[in-house]
Amino acid sequence: MPRRQEARDSDSLTRDAVLAGIAEVKASLGGVEAALSNLAGRPPPLVGWSLRGVFTRYLDHGSSQVTWMKGALGSATALTCVASEVEDSNMEQGLLRMTGPKLQAALFGTLLLATWVDFLQLADAVLQNCPTCSVEKVFVDLHRVQELMEPALADLSSQDLERVEAAAVAMPELMGRLTREFNAIHREARASMKLGGQVLAAVRAVEMVAMISTLKVSLPRLPPSAPASLGVGFVMSSGGVMTGSRLVVSAEWVEMMRRLVRAGVISVPAVSSAVLIHGGQVLMAQAPRDLPKGVRDALGDSPEVRGMHETGRAGAGMSDAPKHHVLPQEHREWFERRGFNGDMDIDQFCVRMERAHHEAIHGGGNWKLGRMWPGEWNRLIMKALREAEARAGRTLTRNVVLRIVGENMKAYDIPMNFTPGRGR
Template identity: 70%
Template sequence: MRQATLDAMDEVKRSLDGIEAARARLASRPSSLGGRGLDGVFTRYLDHGSKQLTWLRGTLGSATALAGVASEVGDSGMELGILQMTGPRLQAAMFGTLLLATWVDFLQLADALLRDCPTCGSEKLFADLHRVQSRMTPTLADLASGDSERIEAAATAMPVLMGELTHEFDTIRREARSAMEVGGKVMVAAQVMELLALISTLNMSLPRPPPAASTTLGMGLVMSSGGVIAGSRLVVSAEWVEMMRRLVQAGVISLPAVSAAVRIHGGQVMMAQANQDLPEGVREALGDSPEVRGMKVTGKAGAGMAEAPRHHVMPKEHREWFERRGFKGDMDIDQFCVRLEQSHHEAIHGGANWKLGRTWPREWNQMIMQLLGKSGRETGRALTRNEILNIVAENMKLYDIPMKFTKGRRR
């Protein structure tokens, strides 16, 4: 499962490298003889892509660092818990990279039209890119937020957004072709449009089905020896499916997010209705287990998480003590919270009688700090971060606290 997490990160890194190279090529190209290219007022759109690269690299670096910490922890349950902490970051990087690749497609389209279509107005292309950027911005902001709930919502809504972007891309292409034909440049138009169809990330869902055909978009996906097939189209490789299966079953990546990714790559851009059952073919491809069958696209309330308290397994009143031992940044103690039922939360802080509160000798906060202090005295030095994690993990098992961490709020 650790390897599946690392493989997923490597895949995103490779995609980012390719996107960065394509954006750099566009930025370094001189203007055409007519003085038209992605410079001047269009530079802001290249800069927009550069800004997205910055946060995507940071998010991926954060996930990689957490995976490295997980590999050094001795307790397998704690290792899994930390690997699960990479999930929101990995999802944000996966879907953010897809959106950035799409944005570079639009930049390549604009660059080609500025150079090869004199009849295509610069003002209109500028407005087109502004409109597309405006469509992407809210989702990119959610993915970059670091908030797991916003990231999940943005990921599961991505098929609809990709459908809108596909429509925008196809509209700009068709309008440009018409302008070229009116200008008598039919051969140039055909060549440019053919090139753009080949280079585009969006070619996986072009041409977009007409509205009357929307009912056919729910066709199931099936497994073949080569991967997942939607109709006659290869969607993703069998290796990708197996990697996602492991991550879903381990709780690193959510099945609704994986389902959204498969829908996008299969061109099923309209399948993201709230609270619907996931497509049968997706469930079968990812393993038709009870966990998968129980997965629905849902919000916080639908998942039963609206009122569940978040328990800091490392007491927040001792934040500075933990910070001196390496719990900073991505390993801040606010990252190590778990959602508990109200009764369970009261029980670990008050024993059988919640009114006892912090006076109960086995109250979690007192107990864990006493154990950590005792272990430090026995070793004759400050405990390392990994030693603390292993002690916390052992006692979480004794108190029946699940090692599925969520980010808490710093007060």
Template identity: 60%
Template sequence: MEFRAVRDAIQEVTDSLDGIVRGLARLEDRDAGIGGHGGVFTRYLEHGSGQVARIRGLLKDAALLEEASEAVTDAELAQGLLRMSGQRIEAALGSAMLLAAWLDFLQLADAVLEQCPFYSVEQLFVDLGRVQERMEPSFTRLQSLEPAQVEAASVAMPGQMGALTREFQSLRERVRASAELGGKVVAAARFLEMITLVSSLKASLPRLPPAAPATVGVGLVMGSGGVMMGSRIVVSAEWVERMRALVQAGVISAPVVSAAVRIQAGQVLMAQGSQDLPKGVREALGEGPEVRGMRETGRAGAGMVDAPRHHVMPREHREWFEKRGFKGAMDIDQFCVRLERSHHEAIHGGGDWRMGRTWPGEWNQAVMKALRDAELRSGSRLTRNEVLAIVARRMKLYDIPMNFVRGSRR
């Protein structure tokens, strides 16, 4: 059930991203509008294309981790790999929301450049730069794959979309005012009428009744009432069941789901709380603690102070692991866990940090000995899944949770 839910979640974001890509391609192929003016606006189109590549990379890694989770036999390890996949789905979902909003601004700029010569090209260039600056920190936090940063960026997303909506309205109003000052009242009216067609969704969705299917959006567009809305992905009972499974399993964070739903349902200004799901969606998902609770992430969320990140596959043997398939999304830097400092010191020194690597039970020595012994017995190089199985058994022996986070190459 969870494997299928993860695959479906990846496909939903992929489908929405494909729609954004088509919109960007239409703009890139134009010689007029944003494609003209001596290529001045090319940097903004390239920014969109660059984000597409990053999001596709996240989705590709999420799919690879989901496949790896299905291939292992240890249930706890499979859940750990699914959570890693979920982190990338969350980052891709949030990034796609921002990118869809960026596409709306590019489409608006394209219409202004082609239809409204009375608005300064230089000013429009500055306007887009300001919007890009507003979005960039969120893209960075989401794509850091730091659980705390991804969650914080997602929780803040409805408010950010509200700010982008106001920016969109303000730009549109400045263009209208510029046209009227130039005596182009009819042209201004036509422009405003045309601009309502820039985005595919032109009216806010009604609030969801408690028993109604939930709706989650990725492609954001301007709706009525000044709310940035999402392209409709109506998922009814299937989506509810998928989100229930993923939230309860800890694969996807409830606050991330909440943020996506609030944006789609037009509740940017009506959110009941910074971390609460809207009432109708909460009732659809269920009232269990998994849905009510916010997954603990980061040092503060987990009650830790500067918790060390422990590489479960020793960094000094990176080349050894790479030869056995640990590259890219499965790089050993992806398999770190946060441990309390005392626990981290204990597994490296048997309770006495001064013993360090001289203790026979020290983690790095013990795990590498287990791996090499297994290869000697089999007479052949271990596969990636066989390595994971051995490491998982050692983690259980040392009471190390399989809540993987990304670590440093240093």
């Protein structure tokens, strides 16, 4: 098979994996949103309290999180569609990697939001079925849990690569703390109900919430397909399905994650966190932990893949590296007239570069002198774009602009690992 066709097939599989990941998170988020809606629409009891009035702020908190998660998934979908229309394979891969922070943020944000719904449902069951329980204590408990989640949600909602990655890696430890909080609130409510002589039906109502809690069956959800187990006893069965002794996820999920990891869309540490949470290992997670080597191999981990994610990170010594706008900022309006708006704003097309490399492509440390050098990046790229437009006799499309920019990035050895930069 010709190399170009192989690249196209690989791009198509990566694109399908991104869309599958988006669809999976979107389905989970839809279920969480429906649960929030049911809680908000539940009529208040004749006797007792409900999640209305002073507790409404906690319902609103959940709804506000849904808004940014939907936006992140919508943005990731739009970027994937643009990537499918770009003819240059390297640029397509670069655009697909841009979906990573958005997809990862929505993935872990949805998990946290589902956990928040667990606490709301538990609080609702206590308020409606336990007159002897302190309403003030329920309010304070929810406030404490919200504060526990707030830093992670803030990092995830930023959709910044470094912040999202840090939040994902720390998620097993956070889920462990949330699990302990949930169990403590549940245990105290049960004890209070027993002391108050509550009827069996009321106790069962609170027990039911604990039984179906997301904290007991975390991501990833298991589709109706042949399972794959990831654990210490990791082996490959004769039918191609992975089996082991510790935890089970679907073979399709593993393949989807393998594609996303190898393409640099999602990192192995982030996938590790999702698998550890799903495996119920959060209770003993006192610090971020890694997966067994066999699992990392199954997901496609390698030094090259890790290098993709290290680019631009403090761990790789690049925290001070300048962010280079590959689409020159001084020509922002020119690019906007050619479709670079919203998710495709030129501020999304920045790359971290070593300071020497960054200065070299701009003709040295003095940008004014650099602009006089024909090979200076901004002069070169605008000259190439304007000449292409003159030859075409019409305004260039966004995809043609990206193709020309991609060709010049390769010539200047600029990596297509895009990261958002500062705008005007």
